[in-house]
Amino acid sequence: MLIKSNSQGFVHPIPSEITPLAAYQSRRNMIRLMASGAAGAALASWAGREALAQAWAPPGKHTALAAIKSATPGALTMEKVTDYKDASSYNNFYEFGTDKADPAQYAQALPTSPWQVEIEGLVKKPGRYALEDLLKLSAQEERIYRLRCVEGWSMVIPWLGYSLSALIRKVEPLGSAKYVEFVTLADPKTMPGVRSRVLDWPYVEGLRLDEAMHPLTLLAFGMYGEVLPKQSGAPLRLVVPWKYGFKSGKSIVKIRFTDKQPQTAWNKAAASEYGFYSNVNPAVDHPRWSQATERRIGEDGLFAKKRKTLLFNGYEAQVGQLYAGMDLKKFF
Numbered sequence: 001m002l003i004k005s006n007s008q009g010f011v012h013p014i015p016s017e018i019t020p021l022a023a024y025q026s027r028r029n030m031i032r033l034m035a036s037g038a039a040g041a042a043l044a045s046w047a048g049r050e051a052l053a054q055a056w057a058p059p060g061k062h063t064a065l066a067a068i069k070s071a072t073p074g075a076l077t078m079e080k081v082t083d084y085k086d087a088s089s090y091n092n093f094y095e096f097g098t099d100k101a102d103p104a105q106y107a108q109a110l111p112t113s114p115w116q117v118e119i120e121g122l123v124k125k126p127g128r129y130a131l132e133d134l135l136k137l138s139a140q141e142e143r144i145y146r147l148r149c150v151e152g153w154s155m156v157i158p159w160l161g162y163s164l165s166a167l168i169r170k171v172e173p174l175g176s177a178k179y180v181e182f183v184t185l186a187d188p189k190t191m192p193g194v195r196s197r198v199l200d201w202p203y204v205e206g207l208r209l210d211e212a213m214h215p216l217t218l219l220a221f222g223m224y225g226e227v228l229p230k231q232s233g234a235p236l237r238l239v240v241p242w243k244y245g246f247k248s249g250k251s252i253v254k255i256r257f258t259d260k261q262p263q264t265a266w267n268k269a270a271a272s273e274y275g276f277y278s279n280v281n282p283a284v285d286h287p288r289w290s291q292a293t294e295r296r297i298g299e300d301g302l303f304a305k306k307r308k309t310l311l312f313n314g315y316e317a318q319v320g321q322l323y324a325g326m327d328l329k330k331f332f
């Protein structure tokens with residue numbers, strides 16, 4: 001299947017799609033504290049501070065979100081944000097067990113400070129980067145993104161972070177770098193799931209370099225105006241909103257630049273079910289089930305309708321160009 005190519009060529013994300021709802025002025029924000037003032041500086045440029053302040057609603061209260069206008073039909077910011085309670089208690093983080101409730105229960109023992117991320121491979125500036133330095137690298141923004149799991153559920157989460165591209169530029173990939181591999185923590189002492197062989201640990205994910213550089217690809221340190229809860233991938237994770245959730249690795253310890261397509265944990269586990277690209281695509285079924293619809297977490301009442309899944313999870317205008325001319329059934 002060929003995707004629609006965008007007549008305007010590459011389109012940067014429209015501000016309304018990634019509206020940073022300023023949590024900063026009214027709420028205690030660990031990230032800002034840690035970054036000692038570096039965060040938040042760029043927030044006001046997108047919209048008036050007043051509007052931002054009004055738009056922000058604390059976890060559990062979302063009515064004000066609808067006030068944010070969007071130029072894109074079905075745009076993200078018009079959707080109701082998932083309750084914090086649901087987003088932090090229904091998780092996939094197999095290092096802590098395969099049950100959705102396991103991460104919230106077992107991840108609390110994970111020490112997340114100090115934390116370092118090793119940058120290696122085909123870059124000019126490899127090395128160990130402390131979390132504090134990564135936090136300061138770019139202004140934090142709040143971005144409301146859908147997270148769509150391959151299991152058929154989705155959530156809408158206000159993430160805090162910045163475009164991964166800021167880090168990538170800083171470490172200067174060599175011309176030969178074509179892919180980025182993300183390696184996450186695998187510590188059998190603190191992660192009970194790592195003692196079982198459900199996956200080939202550590203959990204590894206990967207992106208093509210241009211996907212990793214895309215402004216929508218977020219290096220996230222927080223959500224809902226707070227530091228990430230441990231079950232959500234503290235102290236830092238990726239959020240790649242147009243791909244299935246498993247591409248968004250949690251608790252990252254290594255970022256490696258390579259010239260070869262990385263072997264990812266899910267691809268190793270079941271190559272016919274989980275390809276390298278894993279773009280959200282209603283037209284490409286998982287071999288064991290359809291991917292055409294999704295269930296929004298928090299909407300599972302008796303009469304809750306399933307939602308139609310959108311190509312690239314609704315971010316086609318922003319990311320479609322990355323895959324122009326590619327057969328998405330083959331490169332699934």
Ligand SMILES: Nc1nc2c(c(=O)[nH]1)N[C@H]1C(S)=C(S)[C@@H](COP(=O)(O)O)O[C@H]1N2
Pocket residue numbers: 087090091092093094095147148149150184185203231232233244245246247248249250251
């Ligand atoms: N390290 C690690 N990262 C991971 C996973 C995991 O098991 N281990 N699960 C992935 C999957 S399948 C999904 S859907 C999302 C879930 O993120 P959430 O629990 O914050 O909703 O995390 C992804 N990142």
Ligand SMILES: [Mo]
Pocket residue numbers: 092148149150151244245246
């Ligand atoms: Mo997932």
